[in-house]
Amino acid sequence: MQGMRSEAGVLHLDLDAFFAAVEQRDKPSLRGKPVVVGGTGGRGVVSTASYEARAYGARSAMSTAEARRRCPPGTAFLGGRFAAYSVTSRVVMDLLRELSPLVEQVSVDEAYVDLAAGDHDLSTDGLTALARDLKERIHTATGGVRGSVGIGSSKTMAKIGSELDKPDGLLVVPAGSETDVLHPLPVRSLPGVGPATGDRLSAVGVRTVGDLHERSLTDLVALVGQAHGSGLFRLARALDDRPVVPDREAKSVSAERTYATDLTDLGRLQSEIRWLADRVVARLQKEGTAGRTVTLKFRRYDFTTLTRSQTLPQPVDDARTVSDVATRLLAGIDRTGGVRLLGVGVSGLATYVQGDLFAPDEAPVVLDTEDDDPETPEPQSRSWHPGQDVAHADMGAGWVWGSGLGRVTVRFEGPLTPPGPVRTYAVDDPALVPAEPPDWRGTEDQNSRS
DNA sequence: TCTGGGGTCCTAGGACCC
């Protein structure tokens, strides 16, 4: 069983009521007053409540309507200015990078630092001084935002440390004292134990981490599953050797929207899907990435939520394809009663921008077609099936598929380019669409039927 | 005026391959 470090070398920083703190910094009239940042519409929820607002019971993830009920007149309800939060976040993250090259940013307002990768005195006194100095520099550099710092022998201990002493906290958990800190805590304070797991554990009499420690691995796995069960078993013993990893690659990109009133009109749903696909694709292209799986998320009037996905033969990063696939997925869903939310996502991301991602012997097979210029390949539209919603065929040198909406999108892979974000041609010129019925053998529609 | 929007990881079943 992998263990823990013998010294407290991991720091966790959590900025206090971050969005609200930035608002109070930028608007002095809001200082000392309850501030709630989040969705301000009828279906909005709270992102962040200032500590003044928390005193009235406002909380993250609460509906804004509920927060309005609880907070007194004069409370500021703000929609949020993400550009300002992002700039301030960067200032803080830069300060962390002065401590160590190993900084893992978890969100705009949270990060881990591997202090052992820097040159630091890891004694409790040394760490306390380091944290005090860091907090002061954050406050100065941001113009008033404060953060809570936890330091421990693992990510979990550091995070629990910052949690236990916020706001404006500083807690060093010395190596060796982990279980003393952990065992009295309610299981719900362990990261990864949410409402569902908390209820299951409570049902068998496990309320504190100490209770958890008394349970066998077998019992915990039977209770909450293999991965989660063994994770809890280890956490109860403060066993956590997850590394601090900077620059994690994104695995999916998505956009979703909740509508002020439920949607029923099919044309409207389709135009919303196009809008969402546009947003997703803009971000994919900005990142130079593309993905093979397109997912449609669908929430009904009654909050029941479902997803439908389709994996394509090649990664895609263009709006037409993403929205066509998502629109087609919509067709298989019962929409009666109205749609509260739609979402479009792309996963299975692969970055093809750099040429050296592939080791030579796993390089994609390049087809030996003669004359093709990879920069301006000719559309190789040889197959088309007007009645087909989405169909594709292996064309040897590329892929073709069309939508049954009266237009055909031809996508193919330049023969000399790696399988990547393949180019898309909207074929508006009927001359490009083969007049012949397709020669449609073999691989018809492998992935598009449910 | 119940329940946002962006993610990650895990599970489970079926298909398919070896």
Add this chain to the structure above:
DNA sequence: TCTGGGGTCCTAGGACCC
């Protein structure tokens, strides 16, 4: 010959986090 695996990919849903 029969039966039984394992491994991977895909889909759908769920838990959790900020």
